[in-house]
Amino acid sequence: MDKIRKRIDAFVKLGNFLSQFSQEGIQKNDTVEFNDIFFDGFKHQLKLTEENNNWFTRENLLFACESWTKALTLSNIEKWIKDESLITDSNKVVAVVMAGNIPLVGFHDFLSVLISGHAVLAKLSTNDKHLLPFIAKYLEFCNDEFKGKITFTSEKLENFDAVIATGSNNTARYFEFYFKDKPNIIRKNRNSVAIITGNENEEDYEKLSEDVFRYFGLGCRSVSKLFIPKDYDFNQFFKGMYNKQDIINNAKYANNYDYNKAVYLMSEFDILENGFLMIKEDESYASPIASIFYEYYDNSDDLKIKLYEDRDKIQCVVAKDFLEQEISFGQTQHPNLWDYADGVNTLNFLSNL
Incomplete structure (x- = not known):
């Protein structure tokens, strides 16, 4: 078996291992390789992760595992790499500075570096x-x-040939200065938006609630902004969100909801809320936790121009028959391996080092 095939095979085996950890529960499968060594240990790591970060609930951790299970199939990996010239042997080291906003958010970069044949130097959040x-x-x-x-290192990054770094707009400025002499991919803040045309049905709004609330809205693929037509009736939107009402039972989310509501009320902003989500008219893309911004649009052509002009701020556009590159309602947290963050082809970057 050649080296590239062995790398692919290892990640397929990892997908099989992760398949034991899903939203339906944790179920040991005795046919999975190296289970005797790793199954109980991974259960313990999930527990430690949940204790270390209250945003990383058991439900969201298992959702992340299930998502990677679906991604790490032989057919998916082969489709992903088929147009790239992967390196059989490489002596290059790629540093990866990872975010920590959602579980395993840095895994795609980690996977990309290893499948490309390079060594990875990872700085974890x-x-x-x-x-x-x-x-x-x-x-x-x-x-x-x-x-x-x-x-893995928690120290200053040294002795690397290229870097992939993800952070806020502020940290990105530091990254751009610090890594200016190395080939790099630097990612900044991005948010996702949903386009409401008035042609949506009840099921669309219920699916949209997954795009809004999965990972408590902390992901760059989480919808934080709505574009809505004039005279829009928000009752449809709130009705669709209602199936996520139990989110307010999470203490950290509830604290953010109370805090941001108080800020809005003291500032005398006009808001609508339903007990677990606030919506506010605002031109910004990044809304605080437990809130979502909205903006009216006059016609679809003007909105398409705006979305194009603001493309560097937007990760995903959720819509129904509005744009060619749209994502269906409920699908933002199910990216394919070839759905690259910020639209930058990581695998192509790594294959050409």
């Missing part, structure tokens, strides 16, 4: 520091060529 090192150990058992190719 303190918010998400347990799962990936454990997954790395599993991969080393699946393919011993990964041994020595995976390093």
Whole structure:
């Protein structure tokens, strides 16, 4: 088996391993390789992760595992890499500075570096520091060529050939200065939007609630802004959101809801709310936790121009028969391997180092 095939095979095995951890529960499958060594340990890492970060609930952790299970199939990986010239042997080290806003958010970069044949030097967020090192150990058992190719550090990054860094707009300025002499991908803040035309049905709004509330809205693929037609009736929107009402039972979410509501009321902003979500008219894309912004549009052509002009601020556009590159309602947190963050082809960047 050639080296690239062995790398692919290791990630397919990882997908099989993660398939034991899904939203329906945790169920051991004795046919999964190296389960005796890793199954109980991964359960423990999930528990540690939940204790370390209250945003990372069991439900969201298992959702993340299930999402990667669906992505890491042989057919998906082969489709993803088919147009790229992967490197059989590489002596290059790629540093990856990972965010920590949602579980395993840095895994795609980690996967991309290793599948490309390079070594990865990963700087983890303190918010998400347990799962990936454990997954790395599993991969080393699946393919011993990964041994020595995976390093985690909490120190200053040194001795690397290229970098992929994800952070806020403020940290991106630091990254751009610090990494200016290396080939790099620097990602900044982005948010996702939903286009409401008035042709949506009840099911569309219920699916949209998943785009709004999954991971408490902390992901760049989470919808934080609505574009709505004039004279829009918000009752339809709130009705669709209602099936996520239990989110207010999460203490951190409830605290943010109370705090942001107080800020809005003291500032005398006009808001609409339903007990667990506030909506406010605002031209910004990034809304605080437990709130979503909206903006009216006059006609679809003007809105399409605006979306194009603001494309560097937008990760996903959720819509129904509005744009060619739209994402269906309820699908923002189900990206394919080839749905690159910020539209930058990571695999192509890595293959050309």
